[in-house]
Amino acid sequence: MVAATSTAEGWSSRSAFILAAIGAAVGLGNLWRFPTLAGESGGGAFVIFYIGCVVLLGLPLLLAEIFIGRAGQTDAVGSIKVVARESRVSERWWLFGGLGAMAAFLIVSFYSVVAGWVLYYVGVFAADFGSALMAGDPFRGALAGESQEQIAGRMGDLFANPTLLLAMHFAFMGVTLFIVARGISGGIEKAATWLMPAFFVLLISITIYGAIVGDVGEAAAFLFTPDWSKLTPEVMNSALGQALFSLSLGVAGIITYGSYIREGTKLGSTAVAIAFADTGVALLAGLMIFPIVFAVGLDPAAGPTLVFQTLPFAFESMPAGSLIGLLFFVLILVAAVTSSISLLEVPTAWGVGQMGWSRTTSALVFGGSAFVIGIFCLLGYNVLSDVRPLGFWSIFAETDILDTVDGFTGKVMLPLGALAASLFVGWKADRRLLETTTGLSGGAFAVWRFLLAWLCPLAVSIILVTGLFPSVLG
Numbered sequence: 001m002v003a004a005t006s007t008a009e010g011w012s013s014r015s016a017f018i019l020a021a022i023g024a025a026v027g028l029g030n031l032w033r034f035p036t037l038a039g040e041s042g043g044g045a046f047v048i049f050y051i052g053c054v055v056l057l058g059l060p061l062l063l064a065e066i067f068i069g070r071a072g073q074t075d076a077v078g079s080i081k082v083v084a085r086e087s088r089v090s091e092r093w094w095l096f097g098g099l100g101a102m103a104a105f106l107i108v109s110f111y112s113v114v115a116g117w118v119l120y121y122v123g124v125f126a127a128d129f130g131s132a133l134m135a136g137d138p139f140r141g142a143l144a145g146e147s148q149e150q151i152a153g154r155m156g157d158l159f160a161n162p163t164l165l166l167a168m169h170f171a172f173m174g175v176t177l178f179i180v181a182r183g184i185s186g187g188i189e190k191a192a193t194w195l196m197p198a199f200f201v202l203l204i205s206i207t208i209y210g211a212i213v214g215d216v217g218e219a220a221a222f223l224f225t226p227d228w229s230k231l232t233p234e235v236m237n238s239a240l241g242q243a244l245f246s247l248s249l250g251v252a253g254i255i256t257y258g259s260y261i262r263e264g265t266k267l268g269s270t271a272v273a274i275a276f277a278d279t280g281v282a283l284l285a286g287l288m289i290f291p292i293v294f295a296v297g298l299d300p301a302a303g304p305t306l307v308f309q310t311l312p313f314a315f316e317s318m319p320a321g322s323l324i325g326l327l328f329f330v331l332i333l334v335a336a337v338t339s340s341i342s343l344l345e346v347p348t349a350w351g352v353g354q355m356g357w358s359r360t361t362s363a364l365v366f367g368g369s370a371f372v373i374g375i376f377c378l379l380g381y382n383v384l385s386d387v388r389p390l391g392f393w394s395i396f397a398e399t400d401i402l403d404t405v406d407g408f409t410g411k412v413m414l415p416l417g418a419l420a421a422s423l424f425v426g427w428k429a430d431r432r433l434l435e436t437t438t439g440l441s442g443g444a445f446a447v448w449r450f451l452l453a454w455l456c457p458l459a460v461s462i463i464l465v466t467g468l469f470p471s472v473l474g
């Protein structure tokens, strides 16, 4: 097997890898799901528990996945085989790489649909800002003169319109596919090095804006004052799952990106930088969104529609709401692109490394079929709204197509992948290989291995069991 050397591609520098990995990690999970969950779960206790999950579970797993990729230097399946061989354990561990690639493939299919909604709102706000400009009032509020029902109604209209949903999904998947087909240094790295700085400028600008016009004190109190009675087992479960999803763990994404790292990169500090940036962005997203929501006296616990219905309405009465609304949705879109390319890259790398396909073929095969699955997801809101793909299974009995793909990958495949990765690196990987690849030694190494071998499997097993059998939580 020469797969290890057949991937001549790689990041051009350590900072390129860090930017791309932050781009993978920072996505809809940070800007849409994290504020949604924090809002629904009552804020502080969720947020603090979430940070604990990132440090104690996310970080060790992140380093474990980077390690596998760096040591293997090829797609996830091939990399796991390399590590297994060098550690003299069964190569059958590759199965969790295959499972991960399949999960990443399924995730990108609905991720693109949700990103399509964001794209639609970019269009809505671009048109609105355009008309504000024409009216000579560029700093007016958004969607002037519309009632709250009208603004919220846009989402229903969008969902009832399969053609529009399809067009958005098509555009987003097309861009994702195009970037992935262009390869690592010419596609993914270039996208990340352009888009991530733009992302941070936008994020910080909108957060400052929110602090000026909104109620930052109330938002900070909401996000950071824990009411521990709200930390129910369900909330802990969702915090843990969210930490894995947000760091792009469990589905071989970081293994794949890690495989393009060149020799000599310090892996430990790299993992810390990625986890820190990802969590920082989630918190900033909260500090950006909630001051605006509170300023207008809206409900932080709106759920998944928080970003699509609550916030646009808040922008109506904000100074420059039209412009800021546009920038806000552009921000989410940018984050979504750098994540979706990382998701599509996982199966694409598998096709290149294991099947011997060209990169373009592989990206077309997987991007194309994910596009088709996404079509079913979006039809689930209109023509196929009665379909319950896993309706025979009690936890998915009421779940539409998109939420079923989301739920199955998030509740089953992702925790299984994370569990296998922690067991594999925590118990099976050769110690010398671990030390030389990660550059860790002494106390730091011991703590890492302990968390990976004991805490991660335990915690992830708990998410898996309570996710599949919610009744055990009573």
Ligand code: TRP
Pocket (backbone or CB within 6 Å): 024, 025, 026, 027, 028, 029, 030, 104, 107, 244, 245, 246, 247, 248, 249, 250, 251, 252, 253, 254, 339, 340, 342, 343
């Ligand atoms: N982490 C991304 C987000 O927060 C989603 C994502 C990108 C992802 N790549 C991944 C999730 C790989 C799991 C695995 O939106």
